[in-house]
Amino acid sequence: MFSRKLFGAMAGVAVAALSATGAMAQAKDKIKVGFIYVGPVGDHGWSYQHDQGRQAIEKAFPGKVTTTFVESVPEADSERAIEQLARTGHDLIFTTSFGFMEPTLKVAKKYPNIKFEHATGFKRNPNLSTYAAKFHEGRYIIGQIAGKMTKSNTIGYVGAFPIPEVIAGINAFYLGAQSVNPNVKIKIVFANTWYDPAKEGDAAKALLDQGVDMLAQHTDSPAPIQAAEARGKFGFGQASDMERFAPKAQLTAIVDNWNDYYVARTKAVLDGTWKSEDTWGGINSHMVVMTPYKNMPDDVKKLAQDTEAAIKSGQLNPFKCPIIGQDGKEIECKGGSALSDEQVLGMNFYVKGIEDKIPQ
């Protein structure tokens, strides 16, 4: 679905495209920044937060930067949308879903003068940066909260797809829970969609029906946490603050904060200092923000705050070695005292204690 802004942009295609290809890596007065979202801006979650970042850019550089977004772009069909932005004179293009990786790389190679930024991927090019947030840091904290507060000793997780990003989140969540409650069990359901409120809600209900009383989610709509609220159970907001959908159930939310990063990268293009980089920010760089801890006893709140502080200071790493795999064998520790970034970004195993198998 094309935004109205894009139609406006398409009108000025010819002129803008000429000026874009003519410019080299030097300071610029006016630039256009484009965004590709996997869901609708109104998903209250993932795409919504990226759009907050886009708005932050508009606010930070009034008159200097114009922004465009294309929402609800299917991952399989994204190349066209990305190329469309490239052709309509955008200087910097953010593609904000893992599934956009190959199409982004392909278009980036075709348009070497345009800067690209791909979220949550690992393929780079001289004009293609990658960036992601260490959501697993937040998931470790909510895991501890869930492990402390569960009465049924069974915690649940609604995942989108069994991809490394989601698997790492499940492991961090479970390791957090295990650290305070060694016998806790976890049940996992993949909705096989990032965004289908009704199906996400059904997945949450299936987990709640099977005895789960703490629900974490890695899909984009507030339907799962709302299901927890309706059953008088607890959950955690995903991507954005979901308190208004579940005022009694939301214990905290892991908020993606892209604003600072987007503004910095836009400034780099304006200044002519943009370089292809790999950024992986966490709680310490404010890319991952925890909303206030609510609806929980003071001792659990204290524990969560202490863990957050320890992660922030670098004292605690959720994937601190030794990490034991499902087969009981220790995972090779490639990052010194903890798993290396590559190991986390490519995670394809469950840790010991998770009884489910990763769907292959």
Add this chain to the structure above:
Amino acid sequence: MSILEAILLTIVTASTPLLIAALGELITERSGVLNLGVEGMMAMGAACSFAAAVSFDSTILGVLAGMLAGALMAALFALVVLGFAANQVGSGLALTIFGLGLSGLIGAPFVGARRDPIPHVDVPVLSDIPFIGRLFFEQDLFVYASFSLTILIAIYLMRTRSGLTLRSIGENHTSANALGLPVLRTRLLAILFGGACAGLAGAYLALVYTRFWSPGMTNGRGWIALALVVFAAWRPGWLLVGAYIFGAATVLQLHAQAAQFGVPSQVLSAVPYLATIIALLLLSIRHGRAIGAPGSLGAPFVPDR
């Protein structure tokens, strides 16, 4: 509440919007008109019902607004395919795209609002039947409406004169016209009915199923409803079966994952589609004779002058 009851209750919720939307489309198609705009009308029903329900703080007004929105979209479709005898496939696809876009615009101010659950209404005596009573007679009004609609439509199509007229027009509009039957008027009413049903299904999604609105929340359910009509061979009873099999498979695959049966989730996600196709295929084989679409389905009708 036992886990089995809990599962079955979720299945009822998952199946109801599919059944309601498909029943409307069934009437439309039985009159000989193929409306591929169900998804768009449903999206409009969801957006308008939610907007009205929040603005006036009334679920009833919300439901009415949803049905009205669906019917208005259908009226637009009727104008194009009946008034101008345009291609029904193209017009229906356009209606879906238009509906999805317009619903985004209408719903935008209501992103982030939420509604409280609507009350369940117990049917006296019947709700005391063990097991079945709780499942089918302690539901919300939408569920009762979907059951009543199924029965009423079955009676209407097979047992009333007006139903016979509708079917004849769908089978052969030229002959029906020669007999003096009101082809265009009947089709207009059938299209409007289909739109109102799609709108009602959308209202159910927004007001009961999720209780919040977000763009594109119908997520292909309109297309599933369309497919169900075909697989149910244009029969209301089979449609009920098909919708519930689809709903059941959708919910059960999620439970199978939570229960850790070890079947890949991607395979399980395909189960609803496979199960529905196989079940309805078996039904039609058992029935023993070929069941075709209404004879004039999709063909534009231009009266002789």
